[in-house]
Structure formats: structure tokens, C-alpha cells
Amino acid sequence: xxxxxxxxxxxxxxxxxxxxxxxxxxxxxxxxxxxxxxxxxxxxxxxxxxxxxxxxxxxxxxxxxxxxxxxxxxxxxxxxxxxxxxxxxxxxxxxxxxxxxxxxxxxxxxxxxxxxxxxxxxxxxxxxxxxxxxxxxxxxxxxxxxxxxxxxxxxxxxxxxxxxxxxxxxxxxxxxxxxxxxxxxxxxxxxxxxxxxxxxxxxxxxxxxxxxxxxxxxxxxxxxxxxxxxxxxxxxxxxxxxxxxxxxxxxxxxxxxxxxxxxxxxxxxxxxxxxxxxxxxxxxxxxxxxxxxxxxxxxxxxxxxxxxxxxxxxxxxxxxxxxxxxxxxxxxxxxxx
Amino acid sequence: xxxxxxxxxxxxxxxxxxxxxxxxxxxxxxxxxxxxxxxxxxxxxxxxxxxxxxxxxxxxxxxxxxxxxxxxxxxxxxxxxxxxxxxxxxxxxxxxxxxxxxxxxxxxxxxxxxxxxxxxxxxxxxxxxxxxxxxxxxxxxxxxxxxxxxxxxxxxxxxxxxxxxxxxxxxxxxxxxxxxxxxxxxxxxxxxxxxxxxxxxxxxxxxxxxxxxxxxxxxxxxxxxxxxxxxxxxxxxxxxxxxxxxxxxxxxxxxxxxxxxxxxxxxxxxxxxxxxxxxxxxxxxxxxxxxxxxxxxxxxxxxxxxxxxxxxxxxxxxxxxxxxxxxxxxxxxxxxx
DNA sequence: CTTAGCACTTAGGCGTGTCGAGTGCTAAGC
DNA sequence: GCTTAGCACTCGACACGCCTAAGTGCTAAG
Numbered sequence: 001x002x003x004x005x006x007x008x009x010x011x012x013x014x015x016x017x018x019x020x021x022x023x024x025x026x027x028x029x030x031x032x033x034x035x036x037x038x039x040x041x042x043x044x045x046x047x048x049x050x051x052x053x054x055x056x057x058x059x060x061x062x063x064x065x066x067x068x069x070x071x072x073x074x075x076x077x078x079x080x081x082x083x084x085x086x087x088x089x090x091x092x093x094x095x096x097x098x099x100x101x102x103x104x105x106x107x108x109x110x111x112x113x114x115x116x117x118x119x120x121x122x123x124x125x126x127x128x129x130x131x132x133x134x135x136x137x138x139x140x141x142x143x144x145x146x147x148x149x150x151x152x153x154x155x156x157x158x159x160x161x162x163x164x165x166x167x168x169x170x171x172x173x174x175x176x177x178x179x180x181x182x183x184x185x186x187x188x189x190x191x192x193x194x195x196x197x198x199x200x201x202x203x204x205x206x207x208x209x210x211x212x213x214x215x216x217x218x219x220x221x222x223x224x225x226x227x228x229x230x231x232x233x234x235x236x237x238x239x240x241x242x243x244x245x246x247x248x249x250x251x252x253x254x255x256x257x258x259x260x261x262x263x264x265x266x267x268x269x270x271x272x273x274x275x276x277x278x279x280x281x282x283x284x285x286x287x288x289x290x291x292x293x294x295x296x297x298x299x300x301x302x303x304x305x306x307x308x309x310x311x312x313x314x315x316x317x318x319x320x321x322x323x324x325x326x327x328x329x330x331x332x333x334x335x336x337x
Numbered sequence: 338x339x340x341x342x343x344x345x346x347x348x349x350x351x352x353x354x355x356x357x358x359x360x361x362x363x364x365x366x367x368x369x370x371x372x373x374x375x376x377x378x379x380x381x382x383x384x385x386x387x388x389x390x391x392x393x394x395x396x397x398x399x400x401x402x403x404x405x406x407x408x409x410x411x412x413x414x415x416x417x418x419x420x421x422x423x424x425x426x427x428x429x430x431x432x433x434x435x436x437x438x439x440x441x442x443x444x445x446x447x448x449x450x451x452x453x454x455x456x457x458x459x460x461x462x463x464x465x466x467x468x469x470x471x472x473x474x475x476x477x478x479x480x481x482x483x484x485x486x487x488x489x490x491x492x493x494x495x496x497x498x499x500x501x502x503x504x505x506x507x508x509x510x511x512x513x514x515x516x517x518x519x520x521x522x523x524x525x526x527x528x529x530x531x532x533x534x535x536x537x538x539x540x541x542x543x544x545x546x547x548x549x550x551x552x553x554x555x556x557x558x559x560x561x562x563x564x565x566x567x568x569x570x571x572x573x574x575x576x577x578x579x580x581x582x583x584x585x586x587x588x589x590x591x592x593x594x595x596x597x598x599x600x601x602x603x604x605x606x607x608x609x610x611x612x613x614x615x616x617x618x619x620x621x622x623x624x625x626x627x628x629x630x631x632x633x634x635x636x637x638x639x640x641x642x643x644x645x646x647x648x649x650x651x652x653x654x655x656x657x658x659x660x661x662x663x664x665x666x667x668x669x670x671x672x673x674x
Numbered sequence: 675c676t677t678a679g680c681a682c683t684t685a686g687g688c689g690t691g692t693c694g695a696g697t698g699c700t701a702a703g704c
Numbered sequence: 705g706c707t708t709a710g711c712a713c714t715c716g717a718c719a720c721g722c723c724t725a726a727g728t729g730c731t732a733a734g
Contacts, residue, residue, distance in 0.1 A: 002675090025727050040677055043728070061684045061727045135476050139488060149486070149494060151476060157486060157496040235572060236590035249586075253573035339706090362696050377708055380697065398696045398715050 193219020530556020
């Protein structure tokens with residue numbers, strides 16, 4: 001009972017099961033794959049694999065399906081990530097063209113990834129935790145309302161309308177703006193609130209009240225600007241692939257609506273030597289996703305942001321891994337360019 | 338065979354069916370409702386209602402379920418929109434508190450609406466087609482990159498990074514900014530590209546090249562800023578309520594991912610006298626939504642933007658209508674304040 | 675170690691029979 | 705003229721029993 005063949009059998013079981021969604025038996029296996037041995041031999045191998053907890057039989061006389069450990073073993077074994085087809089490469093190329101808006105690039109990217117893998121694609125927008133303040137703008141809107149705009153060195157812009165004492169003049173705003181700029185320009189976003197607040201103390205008395213209000217607003221803008229955002233596409237694929245299990249899909253959709261869950265999920269994943277992280281079934285901590293797997297990888301500067309796909313444990317891992325990695329590479333390239 | 342009672346019967350059938358999801362028979366009807374007549378009489382009424390096409394029987398000996406016409410009749414008949422419960426009012430109140438960021442308010446709103454109705458909540462962000470230019474900011478980022486920021490009188494901010502000839506100085510940018518501001522300030526967003534372009538022609542030769550580039554960017558920013566955006570919550574409710582029809586859910590999820598479809602849907606809906614628009618099943622034009630209904634209404638200035646819920650034709654219309662209307666009112670109040 | 679053969683297990687498909695809910699119709703009652 | 709009770713009829717849902725096909729484990733031989 002040769003060990004290499006046994007792994008070959010596992011591979012074959014995983015592949016067949018992923019495609020057919022039905023337990024695969026020994027006979028079907030020897031027919032579909034050139035294993036060079038008979039069904040009986042395969043049965044012995046299968047018994048051994050079951051002993052090791054890599055496959056299991058739903059009932060006495062059905063074929064075998066991979067367990068989570070089986071998938072894990074299978075995934076760890078893939079070393080040569082399947083190259084993309086021409087059509088896939090072209091699709092990615094096309095995505096590259098004709099957009100300079102970051103949000104649009106990201107949006108197209110997730111859609112593409114969802115389409116390539118037939119899974120739900122999830123993307124975390126780059127979070128720039130080392131972002132600094134490039135510009136601050138205060139625009140009086142009349143009636144004591146001030147539009148506060150914060151621009152970071154990464155090109156991100158956040159704004160908020162703040163209410164200040166109505167007697168605050170446009171000249172006051174201009175003074176405040178230069179004071180804030182002088183104090184905070186180039187500072188890290190995290191420090192913005194504090195720095196701006198401190199700057200107020202050196203101001204003439206009349207400016208302090210509105211200054212403090214605006215400083216606080218700027219601080220929360222800075223924090224806000226660092227909140228991770230998630231974009232997503234392909235939820236319909238979920239329904240399609242889940243097929244006959246509407247029971248399973250509800251908690252997954254719920255999880256997908258909670259960005260917090262997804263962000264935690266991403267942050268927990270650790271990439272392996274191949275630069276890809278795969279989480280299978282219950283390996284993740286969130287109960288609603290007990291039957292789903294996630295394939296993800298980092299992209300962009302420092303690979304800080306994540307992009308990946310999410311689908312049933314019974315997913316096509318090689319394809320997903322290849323697509324995720326390819327998309328992440330293209331994204332990194334775009335962000336760097 | 339009194340006509341008022343017949344309508345009462347229709348009402349009872351719709352209500353029971355919405356709650357039980359099962360065809361409702363004459364006997365169950367007289368038990369659950371105080372109709373004051375026997376089951377046999379109800380049967381006669383039912384036969385008449387079926388004749389009129391308001392209800393139908395799935396098979397010979399099951400109860401009746403409302404047809405789309407039946408729902409329509411039922412919906413048109415509701416004149417006193419059910420008032421919200423205390424808990425619901427409080428939930429809405431809480432939403433009001435503690436946020437001044439428009440995006441966050443809208444985000445909370447859809448979540449709330451989804452929760453109140455147990456449906457998918459969809460919200461179109463206000464489109465401000467009469468928005469005007471309040472401020473333009475050009476920030477040099479070095480290496481020929483200029484961050485172009487457009488602020489409208491509605492407080493919306495859009496930005497884009499544009500590449501200009503590297504020799505463009507910060508002073509040039511300042512001149513360009515004042516030129517653009519002078520020409521475009523207070524102008525409608527639609528005209529921005531043209532106006533800014535025209536302004537370039539009066540500039541000194543050296544500024545024209547970068548000026549034209551920036552004018553074009555501003556124009557597309559202006560257009561961009563008017564693109565409708567959709568936010569949504571509660572897709573998990575869809576799976577839950579659809580129960581045993583994973584076949585039905587896929588096209589709906591697909592439609593929900595296509596903002597274009599939703600926008601068209603919203604734009605086609607016409608509010609009735611009560612200020613609410615209801616589209617039932619095939620009344621909408623998109624095939625994938627043949628078995629879903631939409632309850633929507635306008636909000637904000639001129640009721641230009643829409644907010645609503647989407648769910649199976651077999652939905653709780655009174656609750657949905659009440660919730661949608663209440664939420665829209667609160668939203669309008671916030672936007673006005 | 676591999677293979678063929680065989681007995682054993684069991685899910686799933688299929689036909690049958692029963693049950694119950696619900697209907698339409700008719701005739702009697704108010 | 706509307707309402708009601710009674711009754712025969714129609715089907716869907718469910719349970720039961722049967723059979724088949726697929727797949728297994730085991731054993732004995734190559």
C-alpha cells in the first residue's frame with residue numbers, strides 16, 4: 001500500500017467531489033483516473049485514509065467525501081499553483097485599463113474575482129495606518145455650519161459638517177485652518193486630534209471655543225479615515241453553489257453583512273510560504289461560517305490589505321488560490337504604479 | 338353575498354397567508370377571524386373572489402392564496418397605514434442620535450429598516466441634480482500629481498488624483514484654483530466641465546495646458562458626483578423568508594448586485610396618494626424579480642431620492658409600508674435639519 | 675502487496691394505500 | 705335572496721414496503 005498513491009487517491013477524491021458534489025466511490029475513481037490499480041486496492045487505500053481522518057463516508061454504503069482535514073492536507077500539498085488561462089489573464093488585463101479612480105478599480109476587481117472563482121469575493125480597502133495629514137480645509141457653509149475636510153498623503157479625503165458658534169467669521173476659520181495646518185501637517189493620523197487640540201491653546205481667546213470643536217471633529221475624522229472598509233461581490237454565487245441548503249446560507253449572508261466579522265476573519269489569517277492563506281471550515285472562529293472556507297492574500301504596500309474569496313468548504317481550491325493570487329498581484333502593481 | 342364581507346375575506350386570506358405561508362382554507366378562516374358566518378358561506382365568497390382573479394387555488398383541494406392582483410387590491414385598500422409600535426419609534430429615535438456624518442446616517446437607516454421589516458432594505462443616496470459648486474481645491478502632491486477636490490453646496494466631496502505636467506508650480510495651481518472658483522462657483526454641477534474649460538481660455542499661455550487637464554477632471558468629478566449610489570442591508574432576510582426556494586433567491590441576489598437594475602426600478606415607481614409606491618411581482622420589468630415586491634417612497638429635498646424594502650410578493654405590506662414611510666420621514670427631517 | 679469474489683449494508687426511487695383538508699354542489703332554512 | 709348543513713369528490717402529504725444500485729469490508733488466492 002504505497003503512500004504516494006494514497007495521497008494521489010485523496011487528491012482524486014477531492015477533485016471529483018468538488019466537481020460532482022456527490023460522494024465518490026472506489027469504482028468511479030478508477031474509471032475517471034488512471035491509477036493503474038483495481039477498485040479493491042483503492043478501497044484499501046480509502047480505508048487507510050479514513051483511518052487517518054482525511055475522508056469520511058456519509059453512510060455505510062455511499063462513497064467517501066473529504067473531511068476538513070482532508071481538504072487541509074490537499075491544500076497544503078498543492079505547491080505548483082495552477083496558472084491562469086488566457087481568457088482569465090485577458091479579463092484581468094481589461095480590468096486594468098481605463099480607470100484611475102481607486103474605488104472603481106477595487107470595485108471592478110472584486111467583481112472580476114467573484115466571476116473567475118464563482119465564489120463570493122471580498123476585498124479590504126488599504127488601511128494606511130501610517131497615513132499622515134496632508135491638508136486641512138475649513139469651509140464655512142453659513143449658519144454656523146463648517147465643512148471640515150481632511151486630506152491625507154494617501155489621497156484619501158474625509159469630510160464632516162460641524163456646528164460652531166454662529167458668530168465665527170470666515171477670517172477666524174482661515175486662522176484656525178493655518179493653525180491646524182501648522183501643527184498637524186505631516187503628523188500621523190492617529191495623533192491628529194491631540195495635536196489639533198493642543199494647537200488651540202496657543203490661539204487668541206476668541207478662537208478657542210470654535211477651535212476646540214473643530215479640533216475634536218478633526219480627530220474623529222482622522223480615526224474615521226482609518227476604519228477599514230470592505231467591498232464585496234458575487235453573493236449570488238453563494239446561493240447557486242450552496243444549491244439545496246438554504247439553511248446554511250442565512251448565517252453566511254449575515255456574516256457577510258457584518259464587516260467586523262470579515263475584518264476579524266482577515267486579520268486572523270496567516271499566509272503560508274506560498275503567500276496565500278486558506279482557512280477551511282471550522283478553522284475560523286465564527287460559527288456562522290463553520291461550513292465555509294476562505295482563501296485570501298495580502299496586496300498593496302506591505303501586503304497590509306487583504307483580498308480573497310469565500311465559499312463552501314467544498315470549493316475548488318486550486319482555482320480560487322490561483323485567481324486570488326493573480327488578482328492580488330495585479331492590484332499591487334496598480335497601487336504601486 | 339355582501340360585497341364588503343368579500344373584501345374582508347380577501348383581507349383575511351392575505352393576512353393569514355403572509356403569516357403562515359400556507360394556502361388558507363375556508364374553515365381555518367372562520368376559526369381565526371370573527372366573520373360571523375359559516376365556512377360554507379366563506380366558500381361562496383372565495384369562489385367569487387377566484388372568479389375575479391384575486392385569489393387562486395394551487396390545486397383542487399388546497400386552500401386559496403392571493404394572486405398578484407389580490408395583493409394589489411389589498412394594498413390599494415389599506416388607507417390607514419398602521420402606526421409604528423413604541424419599540425419601533427424608539428429604534429428610529431436612537432438612530433437619529435449621535436451621528437452627523439451623512440453616510441453613517443444612511444448606513445444605519447438601511448440596517449434599521451431591514452430589521453424593522455425583515456426584508457432587504459435599499460436606499461438610494463440623494464442625487465442633488467441641482468447641486469452647485471461651493472468650493473474647489475487643488476493640492477499638489479509632488480511629481481506632477483494634483484489632488485483635485487470638489488465640494489458641492491450639499492456638503493458632498495469628491496476627489497481625484499490627476500497627472501499634470503511636472504513643471505506646474507504650486508503658484509500656478511493657486512491661480513488655476515481662483516480662476517476655476519471665479520468661473521464655476523455657484524454654477525450647477527452639470528455645467529462644471531464646460532465652465533471650467535471656458536475659464537482656461539482667458540488664462541496666460543503657460544497655465545492653459547494644465548488648466549485644460551484639470552478642467553476636464555473637474556468636469557468628470559462633477560458628473561461622477563451625481564451618479565446615484567445604492568446602499569443596502571438585510572440580504573440575509575431574503576434567504577430566511579424565501580425558506581425553501583434557493584432557486585428563486587439567486588436571480589434576486591444577482592439583481593441586488595446590479596445597482597443599475599435597482600436604480601431603474603426606483604425610477605419607475607410612482608407614488609400613490611398616500612405617498613408610497615408599491616410594485617408587486619411581475620409589475621416590475623426585471624425578470625429576476627418576478628416574484629418579489631418593492632415598497633418604496635421618496636425622501637429628502639423634493640423626495641428625489643428613494644428608500645424602500647424588497648421582499649417576496651408574499652410580504653407583510655402594511656408593516657413594510659408603515660416602516661418605509663416612517664423611516665423616510667425621519668430621514669427627510671435629518672437632511673433638512 | 676494486489677486482486678477477484680462475495681456477502682452485507684443502505685439510500686433512494688417507486689408504487690400502493692390511507693388520511694385529511696378543502697372544495698363545489700344541492701337542498702333545506704331563515 | 706342570502707345563508708347554512710350535508711355530502712360526494714379530489715388531491716396532496718405521508719407512511720409503508722419493496723426493490724435496486726452503489727459501495728463497502730473481508731477473505732482467500734495470485
